[in-house]
Amino acid sequence: MKRILPNALKCWTVATAFGLVVCGALSTRAAEPENGELDVVQVRPNFYMIAGAGGNIGVQIGSDGVVLVSAGAAAKTGEVSAAIKKLTNLPIRYVIDINADADFVGGNEKLAKSGFTIFTNALGNNGVAGTMTNGGAASILAHQSILNRMSARDAKPSYPGDAWPTEAFLQNRKALRMNDEGIEILYQPAAHSDADSFVLFRRSDVVVAGDVMDTTRFPVIDLANGGSIQGEIDALNKLIDLTIAPTPYIYKDVGTYVIPGHGRLSEQMEVVDYRDMVVLVRDVVADYIKQGKTLDQIKAAHPALPYETRYGTQPGVTNGFIETIYKSLTAKK
Amino acid sequence: MSLNKISSCLAALLCVSFPALAEIDLSGSWAAINHEDSLERGGGPNPVDWAGLPFNEAGRAKALSFSQSIISMPERICWFQTQWHIAAGPFSLRMWAVPDPITGKVQAWVVGAWETRAPMTIYMDGRPHPGKNAPHDQTGFTTGVWNGNELIATTTHIKTGYIRRNGAPSSDQATITTHFLRHGDLLTVALFMDDPVYLTEPYILTRSYNLSTNPVAIGGPPCIVGDEGVESGRVPHYLPGKNPFVDEMTKLYGIPEEASLGGAETMYPEFREKIKDKFKLPAKCAKNCANAGGN
Numbered sequence: 001m002k003r004i005l006p007n008a009l010k011c012w013t014v015a016t017a018f019g020l021v022v023c024g025a026l027s028t029r030a031a032e033p034e035n036g037e038l039d040v041v042q043v044r045p046n047f048y049m050i051a052g053a054g055g056n057i058g059v060q061i062g063s064d065g066v067v068l069v070s071a072g073a074a075a076k077t078g079e080v081s082a083a084i085k086k087l088t089n090l091p092i093r094y095v096i097d098i099n100a101d102a103d104f105v106g107g108n109e110k111l112a113k114s115g116f117t118i119f120t121n122a123l124g125n126n127g128v129a130g131t132m133t134n135g136g137a138a139s140i141l142a143h144q145s146i147l148n149r150m151s152a153r154d155a156k157p158s159y160p161g162d163a164w165p166t167e168a169f170l171q172n173r174k175a176l177r178m179n180d181e182g183i184e185i186l187y188q189p190a191a192h193s194d195a196d197s198f199v200l201f202r203r204s205d206v207v208v209a210g211d212v213m214d215t216t217r218f219p220v221i222d223l224a225n226g227g228s229i230q231g232e233i234d235a236l237n238k239l240i241d242l243t244i245a246p247t248p249y250i251y252k253d254v255g256t257y258v259i260p261g262h263g264r265l266s267e268q269m270e271v272v273d274y275r276d277m278v279v280l281v282r283d284v285v286a287d288y289i290k291q292g293k294t295l296d297q298i299k300a301a302h303p304a305l306p307y308e309t310r311y312g313t314q315p316g317v318t319n320g321f322i323e324t325i326y327k328s329l330t331a332k333k
Numbered sequence: 334m335s336l337n338k339i340s341s342c343l344a345a346l347l348c349v350s351f352p353a354l355a356e357i358d359l360s361g362s363w364a365a366i367n368h369e370d371s372l373e374r375g376g377g378p379n380p381v382d383w384a385g386l387p388f389n390e391a392g393r394a395k396a397l398s399f400s401q402s403i404i405s406m407p408e409r410i411c412w413f414q415t416q417w418h419i420a421a422g423p424f425s426l427r428m429w430a431v432p433d434p435i436t437g438k439v440q441a442w443v444v445g446a447w448e449t450r451a452p453m454t455i456y457m458d459g460r461p462h463p464g465k466n467a468p469h470d471q472t473g474f475t476t477g478v479w480n481g482n483e484l485i486a487t488t489t490h491i492k493t494g495y496i497r498r499n500g501a502p503s504s505d506q507a508t509i510t511t512h513f514l515r516h517g518d519l520l521t522v523a524l525f526m527d528d529p530v531y532l533t534e535p536y537i538l539t540r541s542y543n544l545s546t547n548p549v550a551i552g553g554p555p556c557i558v559g560d561e562g563v564e565s566g567r568v569p570h571y572l573p574g575k576n577p578f579v580d581e582m583t584k585l586y587g588i589p590e591e592a593s594l595g596g597a598e599t600m601y602p603e604f605r606e607k608i609k610d611k612f613k614l615p616a617k618c619a620k621n622c623a624n625a626g627g628n
Contacts, residue, residue, distance in 0.1 A: 039466045051466045237566050240408060247411045248555030251451030251471040265468040270505075272408040273493050279568040280398060287572050301573075306395035309530045310504055 038076070038083050041265055046179070047204045048087060049259045053080050054103030058208040058259050060201060062179020065093035066115070069199045069208040069259075071107030080107060081114050091116035094178065096185060097142035097165060098210040100149035100195040100225075102157055104261075109163035112137040134162045141167045141174070143187045145195035149225065186242075188212060191235035192219060192261075194226025198235075200242055207242050208259045213274055215263025218281075218304065218311045218321035221328070229282050229328040236275035243268040277307050285325045295326050357482045359442060359513055362549040363426040363520045363542035370538070372621055374423040378499045379585065379621070380578035383595030386501050392531030393594055397576045399500025402569035405561035413471050415494035416509050418450040420524040420538035427549035428513075442477060442484065445551030452551070453511075455486045462489050469505050484513040496526055496536060501595070504530035518544040534597045585620055587613035 039051040043058075050057040054073030057080065059066060066088060072080050084092070092115025097105050115138030120129040129136045142165035150159045174185040182202040189196075192211040199208040211220065212235045221227040243256035245268045258266040284303035293301065302308065304318050312318035367374045383396060403409055414422065427445040431454075432438065444453040451470075455477035462474055473491040477484055488509040496503045507528035514521045520542040525535045563569060571577075582593035589611040598604050 039464055041464070041466050049466065245408070245411060246471075248557055250411050250413055250556050251446060254468070254470055257468065264466045267468065267470075268408065269412065269492055270469075272406075273505075276403075276568045276570075280570050283568075283570070284572055302394075303573075305573075306391055306398055309389065309391040310506070 038079050040083050040087070043206055043257050043259070043265060044204045047201065047206055049265055050080060050083055051262075051264075052076070054106060055099075055101065055211065055261050056208075056259050056263075058199065058201075058206065059084060059087065060179055060181065060183075060204065061088050061090065062181070063090075064118075064179045065090045067094045067096065067178050067183070068092055068111060069096045070098055070104045070210070071095050071111045073103045074106035074110070077107040077110040081111060092138045093118050094176075095138055095140045096183075096197075096199055097140060097146050098185075098197045098199060098208060099193060099261075100146045101193075101211065104210065105146070105150060105159070105163065108140050108165075109134075109160060112140050112166075113162070114138075133166050137162075137166075139167050140165045141169075141176075141185070143174075143185070143195065143197050144168045144170045145187070145226075149193075149195050186238070188231070188235040188238065190226050190228045190231030191221075192227050192232065193222040196235060198239060198242065205244070205255075206257045206259065207239065209239055209261065209271075211261030212236060212239065213258065213260040213266070213271060215260050215266060215270065215274070216311075217262075217314050217317045218307070219274075219278060220317070220320065221324040223324055223327055223331075227324070229278070229325050233275065233278055233282065236271060236278060239271050240268060240275060243271060245269065277311065281307065281321065282325055282329075285322060286329055289326065289329055295323065298322060298326060356439070356479050357515055358430075359484060359515060359520070360429045361427070362545045362547060363428065364545040364547070364549070365423060365425040366541045366543060367423055369540060370421075373421055373497065376621075378497055379581055380499050381576065381581050382499060382593055383497065383501050384582075384588065384592045384599045386497065386595035387532045387534040387536055387597035387600055388501070388595040389531060389533045392502060392528075393596070394573070395502045395531065396500045396595075397573070397579065398570045399502075400569040400571055401500075402563055405563040406567070406569070407558050407560070407563065407565050410558045410561060411556035413492075414450045415491045415503060415507075416450065416453050416473050416475070416488050416511070417494060417496055417503060417524065417526060418447070419444070419453070419511065419522060420540060421495075421497065422447065422450065424448070424450075425545070425549040426520070426522075426542055427551050442486075445549065446553060447550075448553030453486070453488065455484070462487075473509070475511075482515065486511040486513070496528075502531050503528050506530050520544070534600070585615070586618075587615045 038053055041049045043049050046061050048059040050059060053076035055070050057072050058069035066084060092111060095108055095112050117129045117133040117136045117138060119132045120126060133139060147165045147168040149155060150164050172187045176183050181204060184200040186198045196210055196212055219232055221229060221232055243258060246253045246255040255267050258271055260266055281304045285298055288298045288301060288303060299319055299322055303322060304312060308318055372378055424447040429443055430439045431441040431443060433440050440458050442455040446452040451472040453472060453475055455475045457477050467490060469490040469492050473488040475486050475488040477486040491505060491507060493505050494503045495501055503526060507526055510525040512523040521539060523539040525537050527535050580590060582588040583590060589608055592599055592608055
């Protein structure tokens, strides 16, 4: 159907469009941060997501202070610190790392040092605080795999010791309770890399998922650092299990919120969409491998075509995803 | 530009700025008239019938990967349609205004929910749409403006969905523009789907309703996830070239695949001329034949 507008309607349409453009521009300015600025999204009454500082940051606030999940990129530390101060005057007590990439741990040192350790009290205890932390800074809590990556001699970028996790754990599950809320850190082996964790805030009903999920692009799977396509799928399935959809009253409320590594605040259905995408593209690549196609032939066949306009708009992302699937599936066991 | 033209444009802009003068009452129960696109609104369209959809390559590939079994996935059993279901679904509408308690000015119009579609709240108070990192919920986020006696609602922040129930996809980046036009006891609703992810042009559907004294329900029953035979974690889909229904429209009705696979070209009358020599009238109509015999 061609849109043929009568003259009168055209006049109205132009006028309306002009009005909407003027109003829309003002409205957009109110709703969106300026380019490059942080976007602070309220998730729950005591929970926020800070976007635009590298990887997304989760911020839980309560009487114990601030618990951060991820520290963002080093260059954005000042802005993140200022954004948190607008939310509360309470100090950062924990920085919980959920992967070892620079856009997630780059702010560790400065943000931790802008906070205050839990290893002290009204009577002092400075000796313990100094020993357990970086001179009384907030704790940096992470799975051992993150400490291993950040402290490696050939780590790129290299990190000073004060940026490393001060509390590292080896178990697949670490639990703590801050701000009257149970918090679980759940290690996901071999997903985006070998250093991924989810952090589940049980009362807030929020999961901070890191780069296992990225609503802006296909997942970037770091094979060199232990990532794998099957581990990525397993982690997404785990993330679906951790979340609850808003049934039975499907439109009355929202379900569990998921903060992805990059991109917008999500719910279970977005994780399901993302998991389905990864599985479908994996299955197509596997089928082409079974047919004897080479990597170049597979790339030329566009196995990710149904999702290229949604997740493949950044340069190199689609081919990178296909390549990691191919290598992951053809790697010798 | 002449003085007259400038005056005309200023007058038009002033009208846009003060739409309340032209508002009409949309409240009431509106009974759906379902003979238009009755297959789509009733039993559902045939598989791989995407003629008239302005797909891009990604949209067509996504649709071809669609297996109807995905709606039996435990994660999707209670999945809801987007507001596009006003156009594609069979149900009636109930609309009401939400006034400001002090001034009486309409703050929002609400289109009540259906069994598989959340309510649409159309904010009329000029509030901005949320930012790009805000969540997309079942209702989407809708604002409205009056254009004369036409209410134009713009919905963003929707979840992924379908523009046709046979797997034609819509993305979470889509914008739905809904025009409500009342002519006495008749309501016409025209919906425009702009989807930069899956469509090359807007897809447009209209439908009509009669004002009814029978109250239309404003919500559906709760949804309980049951076991429909697809185990958790399995993702039903068709691999490229393996969709068994790709020639369904050719077998049933003689319609060539290049038409049933959609694309912007298939929306326009000129396309009928282009494919007329490839169309073969089947000897007997086998399905959905109305009065032409068959089932």
